[in-house]
Amino acid sequence: MAFYSIGEVAERCGINPVTLRAWQRRYGLLKPQRSEGGHRQFDESDIQRIMEIKRWIESGVSVSKVKALLDENVVTDVPGWRSIQEEMMSMLRQVNPARLRAALVELGRQHSSEQLIDEIIMPVRLRLARDHNTARVILSLLDGALIDYAVLRIAAARKxxxxxxxxxxxxxxxxxxxxxxxxxxxxxxxxxxxxxxxxxxxxxxxxxxxxxxxxxxxxxxxxxxxxxxxxxxxxxxxxxxxx
CATH class of the missing domain: 3.40.50 (Rossmann fold)
Known part of the structure; x- marks a missing residue:
C-alpha cells in the first residue's frame, strides 16, 4: 500500500497542509497513520475522504458539520431542522414563487439568519445541486427568491x-x-x-x-x-x- 506525506497530499488535493491538520485536530475528520518517526502518512482512502470533505465544503456546508455527513448521520435533526427542510423541498416542487417568498418571510421571523442559512437553506440547496435533472431548475427558482429576500433584509437592517x-x-x-x-x-x-x-x-x-x-x-x-x-x-x- 502506498503512503503519502502531508505535503504530497496537500499538493495533490489543492489544500493547504495547515487546513489538513485542522481537519484532523480540530474537527476529527481525518485519521492518518504515523510513520516510525511520527510523521503523518495518508493512503488512497484518506485522499478520497479529503476530496469528499472538500466537495462538501465547496458546496456550502460548514466544516463543523461535515463529519456527521461523512458518517451518514442526520446533521440537523435534533431541533427539527430536517422536517423543515423536507417542507421546503415539498414546497419547491410545487413551483409557486409567491408561496416560497411567503415561507421565507415566515421562517425569517422564527429563526435567526445563522439558523436559517446553515440549518435550512444550505442543506436544501445542497440536495438540489446534487440532482442534475429537474431539481436544477428548482434550485434556480430558490436562488432567485433567496437573493430577493436577502436584499430586503440587508436594506431593512441599514437603519x-x-x-x-x-x-x-x-x-x-x-x-x-x-x-x-x-x-x-x-x-x-x-x-x-x-x-x-x-x-x-x-x-x-x-x-x-x-x-x-x-x-x-x-x-x-x-x-x-x-x-x-x-x-x-x-x-x-x-x-x-x-x-
Missing amino acids: DAVKDALLVSWGNDDRTRLWLEAWRLTGQGWRVDVLAEPLDSPHPEFFPGQHLFVWTGRALTQRQTQQLAHWREQGFTVAIHGE
Missing part, C-alpha cells in the same frame, strides 16, 4: 446598523451564497454593501478607509494567505468573513 462594511467574493462564483453571507453580517451589526461580481483579487486599494470583508466559502489557498498578509502589512482593513 439600525452602526458600522459600515463592504463584502466581496474572492474567487467564489456562488452569488446566492454571497448575498446570504451579506445578510448574515447584518446580524452582527454591520451595514453591508455588496460587490456583486466575484473577483480574482479584491483590490482593497480601490476602497481606502473602508472595512472590507472578503468571502471565499472555503479554506484559503497558500496564495490567498500570502496575499492577505501583504494587504494587512500595507495597512488595509481586510477580514475573512467566516474565518
Whole structure:
C-alpha cells in the first residue's frame, strides 16, 4: 500500500497542509497513520475522504458539520431542522414563487439568519445541486427568491446598523451564497454593501478607509494567505468573513 506525506497530499488535493491538520485536530475528520518517526502518512482512502470533505465544503456546508455527513448521520435533526427542510423541498416542487417568498418571510421571523442559512437553506440547496435533472431548475427558482429576500433584509437592517462594511467574493462564483453571507453580517451589526461580481483579487486599494470583508466559502489557498498578509502589512482593513 502506498503512503503519502502531508505535503504530497496537500499538493495533490489543492489544500493547504495547515487546513489538513485542522481537519484532523480540530474537527476529527481525518485519521492518518504515523510513520516510525511520527510523521503523518495518508493512503488512497484518506485522499478520497479529503476530496469528499472538500466537495462538501465547496458546496456550502460548514466544516463543523461535515463529519456527521461523512458518517451518514442526520446533521440537523435534533431541533427539527430536517422536517423543515423536507417542507421546503415539498414546497419547491410545487413551483409557486409567491408561496416560497411567503415561507421565507415566515421562517425569517422564527429563526435567526445563522439558523436559517446553515440549518435550512444550505442543506436544501445542497440536495438540489446534487440532482442534475429537474431539481436544477428548482434550485434556480430558490436562488432567485433567496437573493430577493436577502436584499430586503440587508436594506431593512441599514437603519439600525452602526458600522459600515463592504463584502466581496474572492474567487467564489456562488452569488446566492454571497448575498446570504451579506445578510448574515447584518446580524452582527454591520451595514453591508455588496460587490456583486466575484473577483480574482479584491483590490482593497480601490476602497481606502473602508472595512472590507472578503468571502471565499472555503479554506484559503497558500496564495490567498500570502496575499492577505501583504494587504494587512500595507495597512488595509481586510477580514475573512467566516474565518
